[in-house]
Amino acid sequence: MPSSLSGSAYGDARQGRRLKASEGRAQRDGTRPLRAGERGCEAALSAATCAAGNVRSCPVERVCGACQHVGRPYAEQLAAKDARVAALFADVASQGAIRPILGMKEPYHYRNKVISPYAPGRRLAGGEGRGRDSGRDTQKGRGRATGKGRERGRGHRDAPRREILCGMYAAGSHRIVPTDGCLIENEEAKRVIRAVRDLMGRFGLAPYDEDAHTGFLRHAVVRVGHESGEMLVTLVTNGREFPASRAFCRELVRRCPAITTIVQNVNERRTNVILGQREQRLYGPGFILDTLCGLSFRISSQSFYQVNAVQTAVLYETAVNLARFTGAERAIDAYCGTGTIGLVAAKRGAAQVTGVDTVASAIRDARENARHNGVENARFVVADAGDFMRDLACEGERIDVLLMDPPRAGASEAFLEAAAALAPARIVYISCNPETQVRDLRFLCERGYAVRVVQPVDMFPHTDHVETVALVEREGAPQTDAR
Numbered sequence: 001m002p003s004s005l006s007g008s009a010y011g012d013a014r015q016g017r018r019l020k021a022s023e024g025r026a027q028r029d030g031t032r033p034l035r036a037g038e039r040g041c042e043a044a045l046s047a048a049t050c051a052a053g054n055v056r057s058c059p060v061e062r063v064c065g066a067c068q069h070v071g072r073p074y075a076e077q078l079a080a081k082d083a084r085v086a087a088l089f090a091d092v093a094s095q096g097a098i099r100p101i102l103g104m105k106e107p108y109h110y111r112n113k114v115i116s117p118y119a120p121g122r123r124l125a126g127g128e129g130r131g132r133d134s135g136r137d138t139q140k141g142r143g144r145a146t147g148k149g150r151e152r153g154r155g156h157r158d159a160p161r162r163e164i165l166c167g168m169y170a171a172g173s174h175r176i177v178p179t180d181g182c183l184i185e186n187e188e189a190k191r192v193i194r195a196v197r198d199l200m201g202r203f204g205l206a207p208y209d210e211d212a213h214t215g216f217l218r219h220a221v222v223r224v225g226h227e228s229g230e231m232l233v234t235l236v237t238n239g240r241e242f243p244a245s246r247a248f249c250r251e252l253v254r255r256c257p258a259i260t261t262i263v264q265n266v267n268e269r270r271t272n273v274i275l276g277q278r279e280q281r282l283y284g285p286g287f288i289l290d291t292l293c294g295l296s297f298r299i300s301s302q303s304f305y306q307v308n309a310v311q312t313a314v315l316y317e318t319a320v321n322l323a324r325f326t327g328a329e330r331a332i333d334a335y336c337g338t339g340t341i342g343l344v345a346a347k348r349g350a351a352q353v354t355g356v357d358t359v360a361s362a363i364r365d366a367r368e369n370a371r372h373n374g375v376e377n378a379r380f381v382v383a384d385a386g387d388f389m390r391d392l393a394c395e396g397e398r399i400d401v402l403l404m405d406p407p408r409a410g411a412s413e414a415f416l417e418a419a420a421a422l423a424p425a426r427i428v429y430i431s432c433n434p435e436t437q438v439r440d441l442r443f444l445c446e447r448g449y450a451v452r453v454v455q456p457v458d459m460f461p462h463t464d465h466v467e468t469v470a471l472v473e474r475e476g477a478p479q480t481d482a483r
């Protein structure tokens with residue numbers, strides 16, 4: 001691998017991934033328990049083989065709005081996504097190149113990341129306080145945390161007791177809908193969300209009031225390792241001082257023994273962005289490990305990790321198969337997050353992989369992931385992917401395979417221009433937004449590339465979202481069988 005692909009020259013062009021509270025519904029994830037012997041790809045089904053009558057009713061369907069199609073048979077949902085992909089890609093790919101979507105055998109409780117806000121609810125009459133919220137002691141007692149300093153706490157000190165709400169925001173608002181019966185979120189993670197709420201009253205942790213910018217606990221973010229079962233709980237607080245945090249964590253773990261680590265994230269800004277910059281470990285190592293495609297991955301509170309582990313395995317297997325590594329290729333994994341795709345590629349036949357992402361903590365995790373999986377032919381760089389590619393192109397480098405998985409906005413023109421200049425024989429483009437992907441594919445087609453395969457994967461059953469993997473090859477390059 002040329003030395004110019006090393007990370008040092010590119011500095012720390014960090015651009016934190018900002019998760020907005022209003023995006024919480026779309027970003028929550030969860031899992032269901034694996035049945036014995038089940039692995040990602042085996043769970044994938046085409047639309048044709050999904051049970052036609054696979055419908056469950058969601059108790060909050062009308063108020064929540066996160067799952068636009070939850071009342072519709074799953075096979076019908078998949079057929080609709082197939083039709084949408086066929087229409088969207090019609091002018092960049094032949095119909096023969098567009099494959100049927102890979103769906104899930106069990107399309108429920110698949111989100112392995114669950115986010116809940118905490119907020120004050122209705123006032124409680126004297127003697128009330130147990131039951132739905134157990135918010136009895138919220139405004140009383142020693143060591144209560146109401147936010148940073150006197151000012152922030154004012155207005156809560158002698159306020160009447162209120163119930164504590166948790167759940168998800170109703171569509172287009174910040175009104176919290178309790179979602180105990182949610183069909184897509186991991187159920188164990190939901191139990192943790194409720195246990196935190198129940199303990200808040202006992203430990204005097206006031207829920208955050210976003211209008212007044214008072215109160216202490218803003219959100220809990222629970223991440224679950226699909227195969228490992230490990231759980232990371234991030235408690236997002238409006239203020240640094242967390243009274244009785246050790247006792248709080250001890251009690252939380254006692255109630256939810258699957259929790260392996262707890263992190264406090266401090267966010268004192270008036271903002272919709274959920275996570276702040278400052279963090280401290282309260283319990284355990286501060287990260288969880290999970291296994292995907294035979295590799296073990298480290299997941300910390302800030303790092304990107306796909307939300308549906310079963311379908312992520314399907315997605316990565318598809319991508320790596322389409323890349324057709326033979327042991328000789330130099331590859332780039334652009335927008336690599338914690339290095340997941342690049343590391344799978346490095347294990348499955350790429351000679352050398354360079355991953356690039358703007359988020360420094362994700363790159364730290366990627367390097368650690370490479371180290372503890374014993375992968376020596378992958379390196380990771382903190383940089384803007386467009387800048388990184390442009391610098392390589394300016395140095396006259398060539399690469400064999402480009403793997404790319406940009407955010408919803410797609411790739412920049414600078415990135416695509418540099419990609420064409422680096423002249424990879426194959427580009428495997430993974431996208432969570434087919435609209436921007438089609439735009440980018442059109443750009444590549446104008447620079448001598450052709451779309452050979454479009455493989456949709458249903459990463460988010462019951463929602464409008466569809467993920468697509470496209471194989472793009474240089475026109476005139478010999479075509480081998482794309483599995």
Ligand SMILES: C[S@@+](CC[C@H](N)C(=O)[O-])C[C@H]1O[C@@H](n2cnc3c(N)ncnc32)[C@H](O)[C@@H]1O
Pocket residue numbers: 015017304305306334335336337338339340341356357358359362383384385386405406407408432
């Ligand atoms: C859809 S995620 C893909 C992550 C990874 N491939 C995976 O499957 O877990 C997009 C990633 O792009 C990163 N990103 C966003 N803008 C970027 C940019 N301009 N340059 C490099 N990385 C960027 C984000 O930090 C995020 O990790």
